[in-house]
Amino acid sequence: MLGSFNRRLRPALKQAQTLCGVPWRLQTQIRACAARPATFQLLEDCLVVDYGGTPMRFNYVWLRDHCRSEASFNSKTNQRNLDTGSIELTIRPDNTSVQDGHLILTWPGGHVSKYSLSWLAENSYEGQKQNAVQPRILWNSDIYKNANVPSAKWDTFMSCDDEVKKFLQNYLLYGIAFVDDVPATVEATEEVTQRVSLIRETTYGRMWCFTSDFSRGDTAYSQLALDRHTDTSYFQEPCGIQVFHCLKHEGTGGRTLLVDGFYAAEKVRRQSPENFELLARVPIRHEYIENTDNHRNHMTGIGPLLNLYPWNNEMYLIRYNNYDRSVINTIPHDLVQRWYVAHRELTTELRRPENELWVKLTPGKVIFIDNWRVMHGRESFTGLRQLCGCYLTRDDVLSAARCFGLRA
Numbered sequence: 001m002l003g004s005f006n007r008r009l010r011p012a013l014k015q016a017q018t019l020c021g022v023p024w025r026l027q028t029q030i031r032a033c034a035a036r037p038a039t040f041q042l043l044e045d046c047l048v049v050d051y052g053g054t055p056m057r058f059n060y061v062w063l064r065d066h067c068r069s070e071a072s073f074n075s076k077t078n079q080r081n082l083d084t085g086s087i088e089l090t091i092r093p094d095n096t097s098v099q100d101g102h103l104i105l106t107w108p109g110g111h112v113s114k115y116s117l118s119w120l121a122e123n124s125y126e127g128q129k130q131n132a133v134q135p136r137i138l139w140n141s142d143i144y145k146n147a148n149v150p151s152a153k154w155d156t157f158m159s160c161d162d163e164v165k166k167f168l169q170n171y172l173l174y175g176i177a178f179v180d181d182v183p184a185t186v187e188a189t190e191e192v193t194q195r196v197s198l199i200r201e202t203t204y205g206r207m208w209c210f211t212s213d214f215s216r217g218d219t220a221y222s223q224l225a226l227d228r229h230t231d232t233s234y235f236q237e238p239c240g241i242q243v244f245h246c247l248k249h250e251g252t253g254g255r256t257l258l259v260d261g262f263y264a265a266e267k268v269r270r271q272s273p274e275n276f277e278l279l280a281r282v283p284i285r286h287e288y289i290e291n292t293d294n295h296r297n298h299m300t301g302i303g304p305l306l307n308l309y310p311w312n313n314e315m316y317l318i319r320y321n322n323y324d325r326s327v328i329n330t331i332p333h334d335l336v337q338r339w340y341v342a343h344r345e346l347t348t349e350l351r352r353p354e355n356e357l358w359v360k361l362t363p364g365k366v367i368f369i370d371n372w373r374v375m376h377g378r379e380s381f382t383g384l385r386q387l388c389g390c391y392l393t394r395d396d397v398l399s400a401a402r403c404f405g406l407r408a
C-alpha cells in the first residue's frame with residue numbers, strides 16, 4: 001500500500017516566483033512579477049537572500065552541496081551524486097544571477113547551479129526555524145471533546161485511502177485517533193493497523209494479547225490502576241505508536257486515561273522556562289529488568305524527558321514513566337534538586353483533572369496513540385478484561401502520512 005501512496009501522492013510544492021535578472025556583488029532590489037520583492041547580497045561567508053521579507057543566509061559550501069543539477073543530484077532517486085568531500089571548503093561562486101525565479105551560481109571550473117527561490121525559501125534555516133515540522137493541536141479534555149474529532153469506520157477505512165488520510169491527519173494533529181466497528185479479534189486488529197504502518201515487534205511479541213494474569217513481569221498484566229505514562233521509555237528509541245483494542249471486558253472499571261504530554265509541557269515552558277529547559281537537557285535513564293521463568297530482559301533508554309528539535313524548539317518526544325525511570329546517577333546533587341522541582345511541575349500539570357481524557361474502550365473501538373506525545377493509563381478494574389494491540393514503527397506511520405501530502 002505504501003508503495004502506491006508514493007506513486008500517487010506527492011506533497012504540494014509551492015509555486016516558484018518569477019524574478020528579473022540582477023547584477024553580481026550588489027545588494028539589489030528584485031521585483032518579482034508576482035510583486036514579491038527580493039534582494040540578495042554576497043558577503044564574505046554567506047549569500048544573503050531577502051525573499052518575501054525574511055533574510056536568509058546560505059553558506060557557500062552548502063549551496064554547492066545542494067546543487068540540484070543532474071551531475072550533482074539524481075532527481076529520480078532523490079539522492080546526492082556529488083561527493084561532498086570533494087568540495088573546496090573555501091569555495092565561492094565566480095558569477096551570480098537571478099533569472100525566472102531562480103538563483104544561478106557559476107562555480108570555479110564552470111559548473112552551474114540553479115535553485116528556485118521558493119525552494120531556497122523552503123529549505124533555508126530561517127524558514128525552518130519559523131515552521132513547525134508537524135503542526136499539532138494541543139489539548140486538554142474539553143478542547144479534545146469540543147473538537148468532535150470523527151472516528152474512522154472499519155469498512156471505509158479498509159477500502160478507501162481517503163479515509164486513511166483523514167485518520168492520519170487527525171492522528172498527527174491530536175496524537176490519538178480511533179477506528180470504530182472493527183471486528184473484536186486479534187486478526188482484525190492486526191489488519192486495521194497494517195492499513196497504516198508496519199508492526200514493530202518487541203519483547204512483548206508482534207501482536208500482543210493480555211489479561212490480568214501476571215504472565216509478564218510488568219504491572220500492565222494486573223488489575224491495578226496505572227498512572228499516566230509513555231511506553232517503552234526504556235528503549236533507546238521508544239515505540240512510536242501504541243495500538244489498543246479491548247476485545248472483551250466482563251466487569252467494572254478499566255477506563256483508559258489519555259493525557260496530552262505536550263499540552264502539559266508547553267504549560268511548563270510558559271510558566272517556568274528554566275524548568276522546561278532542565279527537563280529538556282538532563283539525560284535520564286529508564287530501565288526494564290524482567291526475570292521470570294520464561295522471559296529475561298534488561299533494557300535501558302537514555303535521554304531527557306523532553307526532546308526538542310534544536311532549530312525551532314519544537315517538542316517531538318516526551319519520556320515520562322515513573323514506573324520505569326531508573327536510578328538517577330549522572331548528575332550532581334544540586335542539579336538533582338532542581339530537576340526534581342522541574343519534574344514536580346510537569347507532574348502537577350499532567351495530573352490536572354481538566355487535562356485527563358477518560359475513554360471506555362469497548363470491543364470494536366481501536367485506538368492509535370502517539371506514544372511520543374500522549375500518555376496513557378487506566379483505572380483499576382474487576383473481572384476478565386482482554387486487551388490486544390501492538391506497537392507500530394513511527395517511521396512508517398509518518399512516511400505514510402507524508403506520502404498523502406501531510407506534514408509530519
Ligand SMILES: [Fe+2]
Nearest residue numbers: 220230231376
Ligand atoms: Fe503502558
